[in-house]
Amino acid sequence: MSDVSNKQEFPLKGDRGSKVVIELQDVRREFHVGSEVVKALRGVSFKIHEGEFVTIMGTSGSGKSTLLNQLGCLDTPTSGEYILDGVPVRKMRRSERAVLRNRKIGFIFQNYNLLAKTTAVENVELPLMYNKTYNARQRREAAVKALQAVGLGDRLDHKSNQMSGGQMQRVAIARALVNNPAVILADEATGNLDTRTSFEILVLFQELHRQGRTIIFVTHNPEIAQYSSRNIMLRDGKIREDKLNPNILDARDALAALPKTNDD
Ligand SMILES: Nc1ncnc2c1ncn2[C@@H]1O[C@H](COP(=O)(O)OP(=O)(O)OP(=O)(O)O)[C@@H](O)[C@H]1O
Numbered sequence: 001m002s003d004v005s006n007k008q009e010f011p012l013k014g015d016r017g018s019k020v021v022i023e024l025q026d027v028r029r030e031f032h033v034g035s036e037v038v039k040a041l042r043g044v045s046f047k048i049h050e051g052e053f054v055t056i057m058g059t060s061g062s063g064k065s066t067l068l069n070q071l072g073c074l075d076t077p078t079s080g081e082y083i084l085d086g087v088p089v090r091k092m093r094r095s096e097r098a099v100l101r102n103r104k105i106g107f108i109f110q111n112y113n114l115l116a117k118t119t120a121v122e123n124v125e126l127p128l129m130y131n132k133t134y135n136a137r138q139r140r141e142a143a144v145k146a147l148q149a150v151g152l153g154d155r156l157d158h159k160s161n162q163m164s165g166g167q168m169q170r171v172a173i174a175r176a177l178v179n180n181p182a183v184i185l186a187d188e189a190t191g192n193l194d195t196r197t198s199f200e201i202l203v204l205f206q207e208l209h210r211q212g213r214t215i216i217f218v219t220h221n222p223e224i225a226q227y228s229s230r231n232i233m234l235r236d237g238k239i240r241e242d243k244l245n246p247n248i249l250d251a252r253d254a255l256a257a258l259p260k261t262n263d264d
């Protein structure tokens with residue numbers, strides 16, 4: 001294994017020594033539409049280790065969202081096995097799967113999916129409502145802490161419609177983090193943001209990566225793959241390429257190189 005320990009400032013995480021958080025074994029997903037069968041996933045297998053920052057790329061229709069829905073337990077495969085944090089998901093009951101989804105997975109979407117007219121802190125508290133180990137005070141504390149961690153300590157009581165796109169995405173990231181999930185799943189999380197804000201969010205994802213979080217980030221944008229530790233390319237529902245990134249770029253450098261005002 002290469003020695004990256006001297007890179008204090010930006011250690012490369014996600015080496016193959018750590019524990020496996022996600023394992024897919026020959027996962028297939030078919031959709032029946034009328035008399036036609038769409039094979040959205042045609043046998044996908046991989047392992048993702050704790051601390052990896054994986055980008056999933058591929059053209060439109062290649063199966064990225066279908067794959068992310070499997071990983072997020074939002075959909076079940078037609079065949080194949082999914083093992084999340086050591087637990088085979090297929091064998092679980094629906095209610096068990098809902099709990100698993102709530103505790104183990106943090107979702108971030110392109111359009112933020114925040115409740116409108118609801119404050120940042122209330123949005124972030126939401127996933128904890130389903131977690132009986134938290135009382136109201138603990139919920140509030142955890143939400144405030146998560147918002148502070150994404151740099152929104154001064155926007156706790158702002159409602160969704162009183163914030164910029166980048167701020168809303170930060171709230172969504174805080175909400176994804178608040179339950180301390182095993183995995184963070186993002187589908188085009190920077191898709192609606194301008195260049196500068198995209199890099200600010202990417203800086204945040206890299207910070208999470210540096211802290212040892214496991215991140216799976218679906219994107220159309222090949223540039224983003226340069227900031228992740230591994231890239232999986234899909235084509236026609238199959239893995240075409242699965243590569244570790246030996247030279248992870250630092251989004252802070254890209255951000256610093258951008259002009260201060262953005263006139264995109
Ligand atoms: N619920 C569904 N019913 C029928 N077909 C579906 C369904 N969901 C996805 N598909 C089909 O499965 C294939 C993969 O779709 P998917 O949404 O995973 O692609 P994607 O890679 O996320 O594309 P995009 O980049 O456009 O978001 C497509 O051919 C799509 O039409």
Ligand SMILES: [Mg+2]
Pocket residue numbers: 064065066
């Ligand atoms: Mg998609």
